[in-house]
Amino acid sequence: MELHGYTQTVGSLDATFAALADPTRRAILARLAEGDASVSELAEPFAMSQPAISKHLKVLERAGLISRAREAQRRPRRLEAAPLAEASQWIETYRQFWEGQFQRLDALLDQLKSAPKKQARAKRRAHALHTHIERRTH
């Protein structure tokens, strides 16, 4: 696919997650989130050879997470937000489902925590009342 002079691949969710599983690749994406960058600029912060970085870039490109400019000499890479957004949206739906369950669990745990205290208070009250009655009757 070609858009604004950048060549982009449309990746699958599989490819997206596989690409995101690597810390170097996540760091590259974070760098590209600040702006387009060439391969040598991207390689700079890492103790890695350019070919090693290029390999990571290929994985990101196949996943559709980055694109490269066609015309410029330095062929800067650009972050493609759509597949990233799609992948995080799936995770977000899943997260919301479980967060709903866990908020109920929060409430239940609060109940359970206060239950023994309430019982102890009730016991103390019953005991006090009992002593009071005993004093009055004796």
Next chain:
Amino acid sequence: MANPGKLKVEARGDREIVMTREFTAPRELVFDAFTKPGLVRQWLLGPPGWTMPVCEIDFRVGGSYRYVWRHNNGNEMGMGGVYREIVVPERIVSTEKFDEAWYPGEAVGTVLLTESGGRTTVTQVVQYSSKEARDSVLKSPMESGVAAGYDRLEQLLAQKAA
């Protein structure tokens, strides 16, 4: 009390989903809430409209558990598995499979509980049989899966009728 921990969800490696969340309660209490039927069925209810009429737990290694959820429109969804490893109150490993699974194979779930300063962090790792299975689950979690499909249909029909 305020909701203490926000849930973190990650797709890890090829086959896993990892969830991490903190609870303001001692570990023993959280462990009970994950393993005692009377407590499990009070919170593991699924999306609104669902109840959990069946929650059977034979809590020992080799013992099995069975959960069934029912929607007020009559739809049911069941799942179950076998306990593989139990360390009270810190670790539970069990298999899990839905009756009408929308992903291939059986998954293995691990629940880890760590306590610090009266707070318990729960880490749940579910490992699926393949990358495809894991991704299917992420694409269609319970609420957007089989069950909620009916909910949406119901809403749509109600809208059309109105």
